[in-house]
Amino acid sequence: MHDFPPLRNDLIIRAARGEETERAPVWAMRQAGRSLPEFLKVREKHGFFEICRTPELATEVTMQPIRRYKGLLDAAIIFSDILVIPQAFGMVVEMNPGPHFPETLDTPADIQRLLHETVNVDKELGYVYEAITQTRIALNGEVPLIGFVGAPWTLMAYMIEGGGSKTFNKSKAWLFKYPEESKALLNRIADVCADHLVGQVKAGAQLVQVFDSWASELSPYDYRTFSLYSLIRLLNRFKSQLNANNLPQVPTILFAKGANTTIADQALSGYDVLSLEWTIEGGEARRIVDEALARAGQTERTVALQGNLDPSVLPAGAAATEEGVKRMSESFKGGLNNKPRAWVANLGHGVTPQMTADDVECFLKNVWKYSKANAGET
Ligand SMILES: Cc1c2[nH]c(c1CCC(=O)O)Cc1[nH]c(c(CCC(=O)O)c1C)Cc1[nH]c(c(CCC(=O)O)c1C)Cc1[nH]c(c(C)c1CCC(=O)O)C2
Numbered sequence: 001m002h003d004f005p006p007l008r009n010d011l012i013i014r015a016a017r018g019e020e021t022e023r024a025p026v027w028a029m030r031q032a033g034r035s036l037p038e039f040l041k042v043r044e045k046h047g048f049f050e051i052c053r054t055p056e057l058a059t060e061v062t063m064q065p066i067r068r069y070k071g072l073l074d075a076a077i078i079f080s081d082i083l084v085i086p087q088a089f090g091m092v093v094e095m096n097p098g099p100h101f102p103e104t105l106d107t108p109a110d111i112q113r114l115l116h117e118t119v120n121v122d123k124e125l126g127y128v129y130e131a132i133t134q135t136r137i138a139l140n141g142e143v144p145l146i147g148f149v150g151a152p153w154t155l156m157a158y159m160i161e162g163g164g165s166k167t168f169n170k171s172k173a174w175l176f177k178y179p180e181e182s183k184a185l186l187n188r189i190a191d192v193c194a195d196h197l198v199g200q201v202k203a204g205a206q207l208v209q210v211f212d213s214w215a216s217e218l219s220p221y222d223y224r225t226f227s228l229y230s231l232i233r234l235l236n237r238f239k240s241q242l243n244a245n246n247l248p249q250v251p252t253i254l255f256a257k258g259a260n261t262t263i264a265d266q267a268l269s270g271y272d273v274l275s276l277e278w279t280i281e282g283g284e285a286r287r288i289v290d291e292a293l294a295r296a297g298q299t300e301r302t303v304a305l306q307g308n309l310d311p312s313v314l315p316a317g318a319a320a321t322e323e324g325v326k327r328m329s330e331s332f333k334g335g336l337n338n339k340p341r342a343w344v345a346n347l348g349h350g351v352t353p354q355m356t357a358d359d360v361e362c363f364l365k366n367v368w369k370y371s372k373a374n375a376g377e378t
């Protein structure tokens with residue numbers, strides 16, 4: 001491990017560990033990206049994956065929102081993509097403008113086409129670790145740095161569909177026609193994802209998030225059987241390798257987008273924080289999580305929650321954003337004396353190019369205003 005400057009803001013780490021905080025820590029998924037004119041400027045000259053693979057550029061765009069929203073953000077997230085894992089397996093992924101795989105996995109026989117049986121993450125993804133180390137130096141202890149990976153199911157779906165999909169017909173056909181081969185593929189992806197997260201922690205990541213963007217496509221049974229099963233394998237391997245390498249057990253966040261019917265199962269999966277889409281209220285999710293923990297006898301554990309304002313509220317303007325943040329804060333608070341407990345404020349999904357930087361700043365300022373203890377009380 002490198003010697004980095006001491007951390008001056010550990011609010012998100014305390015919330016992720018289940019503590020009450022004086023106000024809710026806040027960041028925004030995709031806070032770096034096309035809502036920022038300074039990002040678009042870098043993008044004029046450099047390709048998307050070129051930025052990911054050039055540590056100086058990745059560091060620069062990771063730092064852009066930290067600089068712009070001076071003091072308002074409680075975390076940075078490393079600029080990279082979930083699709084670096086299929087690339088590490090040897091698949092070609094283009095960004096034009098969405099992700100596109102010229103060659104997809106059509107049947108289990110195609111798995112042989114994956115160049116690597118296992119992936120040496122240091123060799124294939126060392127550029128991410130270099131970017132993380134450079135970003136930690138640039139952050140100078142201002143806020144923690146989040147590392148991330150895609151979830152095995154979401155990555156498998158991309159590798160089979162070749163890009164986004166409305167129906168997920170091809171990837172679901174795999175699950176139902178070739179369940180054993182699908183599980184084997186999910187396991188293989190999970191192991192590489194775990195290794196990639198370990199590499200990120202070794203390089204300086206202080207929390208990690210797993211993005212299961214296509215979680216809501218599966219029935220509760222299939223989510224448990226295929227996705228959550230591989231997410232638990234990923235987590236167990238990650239934690240045991242951190243131990244084996246004398247690395248800190250950093251907080252883990254699971255974003256199973258829209259998978260609201262399996263929140264109780266997610267609560268028992270071992271992740272420290274569950275990130276929610278806007279299709280469930282914070283208070284309702286808290287009740288489900290706490291009941292699941294009580295039923296399982298895990299009363300000493302707290303599972304924190306993250307989220308979950310509908311991102312579409314932001315472009316609707318300052319009044320709508322203030323009203324949305326106020327309602328969100330009321331729903332997620334619940335600590336003693338009206339303090340936020342075990343809550344990381346965020347959007348329910350990422351910042352989009354439809355938002356301006358001012359829209360995002362308005363969101364952040366309102367979280368500061370309404371998530372404070374006693375805010376909004378008369
Ligand atoms: C599904 C997914 C992907 N990538 C990611 C996910 C999970 C989150 C989610 O559900 O949105 C994760 C991701 N992608 C990116 C980050 C960077 C860190 C951050 O959050 O600021 C993160 C955490 C940069 C990016 N990844 C991408 C961009 C925009 C591309 C560009 O600059 O041209 C950025 C800033 C491209 C990308 N990458 C991906 C898609 C579907 C797209 C195109 C969609 C879009 O246009 O927004 C795959």
